Amino acid sequence: QKEVEQNSGPLSVPEGAIASLNCTYSDRGSQSFFWYRQYSGKSPELIMFIYSNGDKEDGRFTAQLNKASQYVSLLIRDSQPSDSATYLCAVDIQGAQKLVFGQGTRLTINP
């Protein structure tokens, strides 16, 4: 079992709809969780981080963390074509002292 797992997609969502991206992790002791966006040919850029159970909102983005079920999700409201990218989930695995990245989910927003 991979430490961090994401559905690789592609996930296709119509413009204006809500895009929902999911990530599960194996280490119950993990404390910090990050979502990065990576456009094709570019480097990853941080969108959000979360470390408390529940929701964290930033503009059109909401991160949701459920430590009991060991998953973290990213919701993108009012999806725009510019949101089309690969979204990487990263987890600060306890004891590893480094982030472990999932394989990424490719998201396409259709006009």
Add this chain to the structure above:
Amino acid sequence: EADIYQTPRYLVIGTGKKITLECSQTMGHDKMYWYQQDPGMELHLIHYSYGVNSTEKGDLSSESTVSRIRTEHFPLTLESARPSHTSQYLCASSRDRGREETQYFGPGTRLLVL
């Protein structure tokens, strides 16, 4: 805004050549990382450093080597480049801030070995 730089951005080189990919950051971050990523594929950690004179191998075996003589500088060297080394190399850095430790990425170096 993260200040992390990589040079060159693109490199085409012949088999057997020695190459050094440069990475520098001006944020005073203690931790630095090198990742390898093929197009459309996942990130693979190949080296990391938690401070000067500290380097560790990552999860993906790599023939490259790294050094950390100065806090701001973390170069990656390939002694003899091969076509299998063709990939994108991403450098990242972070400051130890407990739960809010965030990695910031450089723009990457695209390497093509002929």
